[in-house]
Amino acid sequence: MCGIVGAVAERNVVEILIEGLKRLEYRGYDSAGVALLTDQGEFSRVRRIGKVQALADAITDDNGKGTTGIAHTRWATHGGVTENNAHPHASSDRIAVVHNGIIENFADLRMRLRDKGYTISTDTDTETIAHTVHSLLEAHDSLLGAVQEAVSQFHGAYGTVIMDREDPSRVIVARSGSPLVIGLGVGENFIASDQMALLPVTRRFIFLEEGDVAEITRREVNIFDVDGHPVVREIVESTVEHDAGDKAGYRHYMLKEIYEQPTVVRNALAGRVSLDGLVPGIFGDNADALLSQIKHVQIIACGTSYHAGMTARYWLEQYANVSCNVEIASEFRYRKSVVHPNSLLVTISQSGETADTLAALRLAKELGYTSSLTICNVAGSSLVRESDMAFMTKAGAEIGVASTKAFTTQLGAFLMLTLALGQHNGMSDVDRTDILTGLQSLPAKLEETLELAQEIEDLAEEFADKHHSLFLGRGEQYPIAMEGALKLKEISYIHAEAYASGELKHGPLALIDDEMPVIVVAPNNELLEKLKSNVEEVRARGGIMYVFADKDAHFESDETMRVINVPHCAASVAPIVYTLPLQLLSYYVALIKGTDVDQPRNLAKSVTVE
Ligand code: F6R
Numbered sequence: 001m002c003g004i005v006g007a008v009a010e011r012n013v014v015e016i017l018i019e020g021l022k023r024l025e026y027r028g029y030d031s032a033g034v035a036l037l038t039d040q041g042e043f044s045r046v047r048r049i050g051k052v053q054a055l056a057d058a059i060t061d062d063n064g065k066g067t068t069g070i071a072h073t074r075w076a077t078h079g080g081v082t083e084n085n086a087h088p089h090a091s092s093d094r095i096a097v098v099h100n101g102i103i104e105n106f107a108d109l110r111m112r113l114r115d116k117g118y119t120i121s122t123d124t125d126t127e128t129i130a131h132t133v134h135s136l137l138e139a140h141d142s143l144l145g146a147v148q149e150a151v152s153q154f155h156g157a158y159g160t161v162i163m164d165r166e167d168p169s170r171v172i173v174a175r176s177g178s179p180l181v182i183g184l185g186v187g188e189n190f191i192a193s194d195q196m197a198l199l200p201v202t203r204r205f206i207f208l209e210e211g212d213v214a215e216i217t218r219r220e221v222n223i224f225d226v227d228g229h230p231v232v233r234e235i236v237e238s239t240v241e242h243d244a245g246d247k248a249g250y251r252h253y254m255l256k257e258i259y260e261q262p263t264v265v266r267n268a269l270a271g272r273v274s275l276d277g278l279v280p281g282i283f284g285d286n287a288d289a290l291l292s293q294i295k296h297v298q299i300i301a302c303g304t305s306y307h308a309g310m311t312a313r314y315w316l317e318q319y320a321n322v323s324c325n326v327e328i329a330s331e332f333r334y335r336k337s338v339v340h341p342n343s344l345l346v347t348i349s350q351s352g353e354t355a356d357t358l359a360a361l362r363l364a365k366e367l368g369y370t371s372s373l374t375i376c377n378v379a380g381s382s383l384v385r386e387s388d389m390a391f392m393t394k395a396g397a398e399i400g401v402a403s404t405k406a407f408t409t410q411l412g413a414f415l416m417l418t419l420a421l422g423q424h425n426g427m428s429d430v431d432r433t434d435i436l437t438g439l440q441s442l443p444a445k446l447e448e449t450l451e452l453a454q455e456i457e458d459l460a461e462e463f464a465d466k467h468h469s470l471f472l473g474r475g476e477q478y479p480i481a482m483e484g485a486l487k488l489k490e491i492s493y494i495h496a497e498a499y500a501s502g503e504l505k506h507g508p509l510a511l512i513d514d515e516m517p518v519i520v521v522a523p524n525n526e527l528l529e530k531l532k533s534n535v536e537e538v539r540a541r542g543g544i545m546y547v548f549a550d551k552d553a554h555f556e557s558d559e560t561m562r563v564i565n566v567p568h569c570a571a572s573v574a575p576i577v578y579t580l581p582l583q584l585l586s587y588y589v590a591l592i593k594g595t596d597v598d599q600p601r602n603l604a605k606s607v608t609v610e
Pocket of ligand 1: 402403
């Protein structure tokens with residue numbers, strides 16, 4: 001979603017803000033803006049539609065000066081993509097505001113503000129923050145006091161940073177539902193919506209908690225909790241690699257992240273699992289005793305993370321003998337659900353900040369689950385902090401909007417959870433060995449699978465002029481087909497649907513013709529013969545197929561079917577291995593179509609609004 005950066009320093013902060021925005025650009029990117037204030041009270045505001053570079057190009061010696069500043073990349077929610085709707089928003093030439101999230105009662109606030117004589121000049125909800133704070137300045141002796149009262153009037157989600165033109169010495173920040181992190185420097189302090197933005201200037205961070213309001217000056221950070229009481233929050237030394245934002249010579253972050261998968265999966269397994277089994281305590285200090293009571297798992301997630309949960313359901317029921325439900329967070333949070341006895345709630349999220357998943361976790365806490373576990377990629381994120389247990393996927397920073405390495409490490413985490421639950425629920429030795437040997441050889445299998453890149457790049461040509469496609473899989477490969485379809489639609493804008501192939505004749509077969517490529521995921525497992533029948537059904541209707549298959553599955557290429565042989569692997573890890581060719585396919589199709597691979601249109605990383 002949107003990105004926020006702010007700074008209070010002795011030096012000119014414009015470059016820090018622009019670099020920070022560039023590092024956050026992957027989160028949202030329809031427009032960007034910056035507001036700067038010098039010690040002498042000179043104020044400038046520059047906003048541009050498009051990439052951060054357009055903003056950077058508009059900065060001059062005249063408008064690019066300031067020791068205090070706030071900046072923003074926008075992903076439009078309220079109001080179209082116009083310069084006027086871009087942040088920072090201002091009130092009465094005095095208050096400037098950047099904001100992530102949604103002020104749900106903005107319409108009411110607008111009416112009240114109009115009654116007080118304010119002119120509403122944008123379509124955004126954020127403008128109401130600026131005017132509300134401004135309207136309260138007189139009643140308070142400080143900007144801090146005005147903001148503390150203002151936030152009590154806001155309903156919805158916000159991470160916001162507010163600057164007063166009459167006081168360049170500070171910014172006030174407030175968090176409710178949208179993350180903010182303070183970066184600590186020497187004689188300068190910073191604020192951002194993600195630590196990635198500030199890594200070039202500091203590695204010491206304070207993650208604000210829900211309801212916190214903080215006053216940031218060059219030398220001090222004063223934090224107040226939701227009740228207005230001063231609080232001290234822990235200072236965390238970041239372990240995120242400084243160069244996590246570099247492409248390392250790859251053309252796109254997505255390609256870099258696809259190729260990182262053998263390494264990050266190896267890291268995610270190291271010290272946690274070996275051929276002897278799971279290392280005790282990997283889910284947390286008291287987790288082993290707790291997991292031994294679990295008889296049911298409820299998984300909640302969105303998007304790609306939801307597909308990881310769908311795959312895990314097959315594993316948990318087949319190998320660990322534990323019943324499992326999987327639900328999209330935005331559905332779960334708005335319906336009444338029944339909690340099974342001894343149920344573990346598992347949320348999955350790359351970012352740890354997805355609004356619906358977080359809301360579902362908070363709701364679930366009231367429903368009587370035995371415990372909650374999050375499988376997450378971002379330490380210190382809201383899901384990690386608010387769950388009873390956190391299992392880090394260790395994928396490293398994922399910048400490409402289309403999730404790749406986060407997904408495969410989520411699947412690795414779920415195989416470890418399957419082992420952990422299976423040992424208390426009668427997992428067979430055969431299954432245990434299959435998972436352990438599968439995991440052991442997984443990084444090497446992923447390396448081998450990436451060698452298919454050239455072959456996949458060649459066949460991507462055949463997709464470039466297509467408008468629709470169908471992905472088929474059975475069993476635990478059905479969610480992998482869903483993930484393949486999601487990747488293709490996200491970055492190549494080709495309509496892609498996934499079906500459990502047994503469903504073909506219940507409707508989608510009507511779509512088959514030679515303009516609708518059909519992608520089949522076909523490892524050599526007990527469902528292979530069933531899948532082959534489905535392939536014949538497609539062939540009989542003149543469909544063109546691309547089959548990703550194990551060599552031993554004995555598919556032969558011919559004029560209607562192109563077979564891509566995927567390295568043979570243990571059945572338990574096949575969903576992870578078969579994910580990679582589908583990622584590569586979507587990448588190369590997008591490349592040929594010339595889309596913005598890392599920042600596909602209309603999408604954003606880290607969906608912090610509902
Ligand atoms: C797709 C993608 C999204 C995310 C979804 C959930 O490539 O990245 O579908 O998976 O927005 O995000 P997280 O995992 O951060 O909760």
